Amino acid sequence: MYHTWMRYFTPSPVHHRLGLVCLGVGLQHGALPTVGPRTLDHHVAVLISGGGGWYRGTDGRRLTVTAPAVLWLTPGVPHHYAPDPATGWDESFVDFAGPATATYTELGYIEPDRPVVPLSDAAPARAAVGRIARAARRGNPLLEVETGAAVHELLVALRRARAGVGPDGDPVLQALARDAFTPLSVAEHAARHGMTPAELRTAVRRGAGCSPKDYLLRIRLGRAKELLAATDLPVAAVARRVGYDDPAYFSRLFTRRVGAAPIRFREQQGRSVPGGWSNRIPDPEHPPTITARPT
Structure with missing residues (x-):
């Protein structure tokens, strides 16, 4: 048994000029059917947050997938994967495209040479996928921009969660x-x-x-x-x-x-700052504010 929910989008040429667009999002769990062999014309990040399975790429080797991990599906590269039929896995996926993918690849955020990347924690990436899923509600006028912005967040979250990288970075x-x-x-x-x-x-x-x-x-x-x-x-x-x-x-x-x-x-x-700037990073939840004086 398995459960699947997904939505697909068709951003306009104007949205593509933003550099990164979301083409689809899905949340699935259980003993899902095998995917492929197939080849896509865009990128997909497949986040495995529970369970395990396998992945097979162009070299024919069958790689073991153990959660938490991300599968990078890149344009023009054949792939074939599935969860273990006995246990299944928890999966969320995001399809995306745009000229910014080339820069993210150059910077090492997307890793075509490492289709299976172990993660230290899937929660932040799951949260980014959740924002895309919430934005996918029917009739959302900000759909394309909101989901595209969340793809940027997802790529950062996956980069930060790469196994071997601590919470403070490499x-x-x-x-x-x-x-x-x-x-x-x-x-x-x-x-x-x-x-x-x-x-x-x-x-x-x-x-x-x-x-x-x-x-x-x-x-x-x-x-x-x-x-x-x-x-x-x-x-x-x-x-x-x-x-x-x-x-x-x-x-x-x-x-x-x-x-x-x-x-x-x-x-x-130049700004005149007597005593210099503060080295304390403001708390995002409680930023500095002007407190009104009591009357």
């Missing part, structure tokens, strides 16, 4: 972020973590979708922007604080990457 990326403002080469960063430069590049590419150099640069420039906007520090002092001993090199790098020179960025974004 330990290699955490360590790099901690040391980002130290003037070290990539080889020196790798040695600090007991890795070769090639191993560090592979780990960062897998975790952040970019090279170690680019990952460090993003962190450094983000901090430089904060210092330029919220302090009166000279550009040379800002450069030193984010790991660059040569202020001229920092200025050229900043200008090339940001599109404006440090001084110009400060003119546009």
